[in-house]
Amino acid sequence: MTEILCIVGARPNFMKIAPIMAAFSARGIQAKLVHTGQHYDPAMSDSFFDQLGIPRPDVNLEVGSASHAVQTAEIMRAFEPVLDLEQPKAVLVVGDVNSTIACALVAAKKGVKVIHVEAGLRSYDRAMPEEINRVLTDQLSELLFTTEQAALANLQREGIDPARVHFVGNVMIDTLLGHLERAVPAAQTLGGMPARGYAVVTLHRPSNVDDAAVFEGLLTILARVAERMDVVFPIHPRTRGTAERFGFNSLLECPGMRLLPPQGYLEMLGLTRDASVVITDSGGLQEETTALGVPCITVRDNTERPVTLTEGTNSLTGPDPERIWPVFEEIMASGGKRGRIPEFWDGRAADRIAGLLRGWLDALN
Ligand code: UD1
Numbered sequence: 412m413t414e415i416l417c418i419v420g421a422r423p424n425f426m427k428i429a430p431i432m433a434a435f436s437a438r439g440i441q442a443k444l445v446h447t448g449q450h451y452d453p454a455m456s457d458s459f460f461d462q463l464g465i466p467r468p469d470v471n472l473e474v475g476s477a478s479h480a481v482q483t484a485e486i487m488r489a490f491e492p493v494l495d496l497e498q499p500k501a502v503l504v505v506g507d508v509n510s511t512i513a514c515a516l517v518a519a520k521k522g523v524k525v526i527h528v529e530a531g532l533r534s535y536d537r538a539m540p541e542e543i544n545r546v547l548t549d550q551l552s553e554l555l556f557t558t559e560q561a562a563l564a565n566l567q568r569e570g571i572d573p574a575r576v577h578f579v580g581n582v583m584i585d586t587l588l589g590h591l592e593r594a595v596p597a598a599q600t601l602g603g604m605p606a607r608g609y610a611v612v613t614l615h616r617p618s619n620v621d622d623a624a625v626f627e628g629l630l631t632i633l634a635r636v637a638e639r640m641d642v643v644f645p646i647h648p649r650t651r652g653t654a655e656r657f658g659f660n661s662l663l664e665c666p667g668m669r670l671l672p673p674q675g676y677l678e679m680l681g682l683t684r685d686a687s688v689v690i691t692d693s694g695g696l697q698e699e700t701t702a703l704g705v706p707c708i709t710v711r712d713n714t715e716r717p718v719t720l721t722e723g724t725n726s727l728t729g730p731d732p733e734r735i736w737p738v739f740e741e742i743m744a745s746g747g748k749r750g751r752i753p754e755f756w757d758g759r760a761a762d763r764i765a766g767l768l769r770g771w772l773d774a775l776n
Pocket of ligand 1: 421422423449450451452455476477507508509510540541615647648649652694
């Protein structure tokens with residue numbers, strides 16, 4: 412019997428599901444794991460299962476890359492028979508990727524309850540595909556687990572009954588705290604610690620890397636940063652692809668720039684922990700830098716994770732080089748914002764979720 416069918420698909424899902432599966436096992440919740448195959452390269456998927464000790468997926472839908480419509484539709488088509496076969500009491504989805512909304516929609520239409528972990532985050536920017544996935548998944552969910560206080564007000568504004576919302580903390584930070592001791596030191600990944608320190612950079616948002624002018628501006632400012640410190644840039648496959656298409660390879664190969672392939676979780680954790688600054692458009696890294704107390708410059712115009720600004724070490728600049736540079740200089744001069752750890756980012760979020768769900772499942776029986 413399967414009580415809860417858990418879904419993962421893309422890289423940022425794996426560090427969220429790892430502590431949830433472990434907590435379910437500890438609480439005797441019968442769970443199975445479905446991988447949609449949205450991310451499939453070993454460096455984007457398998458390495459996370461190995462490093463984080465996630466059980467092998469019971470089912471892999473092997474959907475792969477495609478346009479948003481085709482990818483979402485293919486996941487839905489492939490997931491429906493799995494749901495019919497398993498007949499779980501609920502489907503649990505995490506985060507905001509296409510796999511999240513696709514499986515939530517299939518479950519909700521079949522009358523299977525949806526549980527959303529990392530609910531209620533809002534950038535209020537519908538140009539972000541993830542924002543559409545977040546809003547729709549929350550509307551379809553029976554139980555909503557949130558990572559920060561602002562999420563509840565967002566959900567109430569959209570008419571969601573607060574009785575269904577539970578502030579439990581951040582499962583991704585459970586994984587971070589649980590693996591910090593095993594993080595691969597940056598000196599090992601980089602073949603020695605750069606004497607002048609280094610910045611970690613990640614870029615993959617369509618708004619930053621699919622627009623040639625914006626992408627070029629970002630690469631220009633990175634070249635300027637590289638005059639001051641090494642720039643360590645694990646490059647996402649989509650970013651690598653657009654850089655080639657736009658003919659930006661020479662910009663990427665400027666002095667001081669160190670391009671790396673996508674990194675494993677433990678390597679990335681070590682690189683982040685030991686960095687002088689992180690420059691990113693990722694959602695997860697904004698939170699991880701706050702948890703680690705490392706200064707973060709987010710090259711987006713908005714964030715769905717405001718606690719990283721109000722309590723954490725994050726600064727929002729947008730992609731404009733003229734706005735990024737003074738923030739970078741300020742961080743170099745003062746060490747950046749002194750953050751504090753947000754409430755419930757304490758390594759016990761997954762246990763809170765499993766505890767609540769154990770009671771909820773028992774009440775259904
Ligand atoms: C997806 C998520 C995004 C998340 C990001 C983390 C959505 C809408 N977006 O974006 O929220 O921050 O994952 O990585 O779900 N590719 C490979 N190998 C892979 C996977 C992808 O080469 O294993 C390439 C393909 O060319 C593909 C492109 O990357 O077309 C984009 O992949 P996709 O899953 O569509 O979106 P991401 O940009 O990765």
